[in-house]
Amino acid sequence: MKKALLFLSLALVLVLGACSSKNEDASKEPEKDGAAKDSGTITYESEDGPIEVPANPQRVVVLSSFAGHVMSLDVPIVGVDSWSKDNPRFESKLKDAEVVSDEDLEKIIELEPDLIVGLSPLNNLDRLKEIAPVVTFTYNKVDYLTQYVEIGKLLNKGEEAQEWVTDFKSRAQETGEEIKAKIGEGKTVSVIENFDKQLYVYGDSWGRGTEILFQEMKLPMPEKVKADALKDGYFALSSEVLPEYMGDYVILSRNSDGDNSFMETETYKNTPAVKEGHVFEAELSEFYFNDPLTLEYQLEFFKENFLK
Template sequence: MNGDIEIPVLPKRIVAEEYIGSLIPLGTIPVGAPGLTLQNMYFQEALQDVTDTGTYGKMNAEKIFALDPDLIITGNNDSYPTLSKIAPTIVVPYGELKNAHEELTYFGQLLGKEKEAADWLAEYDKRIASAKAKVDKAIPAEATFSIMENADKTTYVYGDNFGRGGQPIYQALGRKPPAEVADEIMEKQWAELSAEVISKYAGDYIILTSNTRTVESFKSDPLWGSLPAVKNDRLYVWKEERSWYYDPLAVLSQTEELADWLTKSK
């Protein structure tokens, strides 16, 4: 986070390239955001009147200038030289704020909305605790979980802070990764896997992002169908529009969605 920036008191016209999922719970709707963010299903409705400022990581400076912002929020250091010429700009690089509590607390203090942050987090904690209690009752504590993505004949495995379900599974629900994931993936957060080693990183349960395949297609696949998680109906497949996001609103919704699946018929 870059400091020594004069932040306006109670800014009214914020352009946010990142962290919108922490602004909405505070009752703060930006005037501009990247097009990809506006497509986020978890807060698409709240952003209907927000101006598209262009591509994430390469926002359109002219569009932003026309919005007359009094504060710009980004996670991209490369954007700072351009954006800071338009309005006071805060850079919070991805990964510096590790969870919903850190995000809401930081932005609550930044925007003078500490009470709104505390109130929202209290409700968040209540709902997360309810989901966790439900899962803890149904799933043994020693069960292992893997977060994966299958795309274009390539498979990736993820840690606890890179979307795809890592935050809800490992952080919110407190579930364990396989030893290989804990030892090799958690620090760097992701890795590409060859077909030969997928089984090495596959836990008792697999949360898998795929835009083109279903549970049934993985079951009929010789490689995937041989994995215990797949054979035992412990594979959850969802599309990237639901799994990629990792903001507090998304994590809360994802946690409850996964908790419902994990406790179904148990």
């Protein structure tokens, strides 16, 4: 009888021990799940401090001019600003994306984003943060290529972005040497845009290919442009003074369907750049950004026009 009781006691101990072991394992399961969940996020050091964001975002809303940066890294966009949506070169990648702004809170909620990217400052920032993690960038706070690397880090693809930057700088600088050899050292270049019946000339860091021409290729700009547009990035012009800002070569960004009547004036037609066929016309909607997709297009545009 004693042996039977001893056997039962031992069996009970083993059973309780097994149950305890199972309970310990079970208690560890949430930790494993938690670890897996944590591995699905990264911490990005933003302008406003560290922000926890998805490690592999799949539903990004872009409320600014950074759509091309995100698309170039093959990250899906579900909502985008109207300027990016209207870019013909982005059409295929953004065909299913909804047009949204920082005022369209209900529409953004319906898109169920896992990350929101925008220009600083954003309207309704606190309310947007309730929908998804929000990361904003100040335009031109860093140079255009560093901006891409930062967005790469945000999307957990920093190394990929840096590799493209290194390669692009090399190709752009090499093309710049070819252009200078072709047109001659010291020939000046202007980047001019006709937008909504207003003419602008641009410095060296405001899209429209300015970063490539002036930062990478080191092509000179006219002194008048340097004096008036370099500091702020752009300068508004009247058609009467336009010739003063036109270099030996001109990149003219314009809307082909807009009012380009200034091009029919004698003032414009009699400039040396026009007479010598040194005005290269680009479609405004395809040309104003400085994301990698647009930069690649701009570089090819410069090759085709300067080196033809």
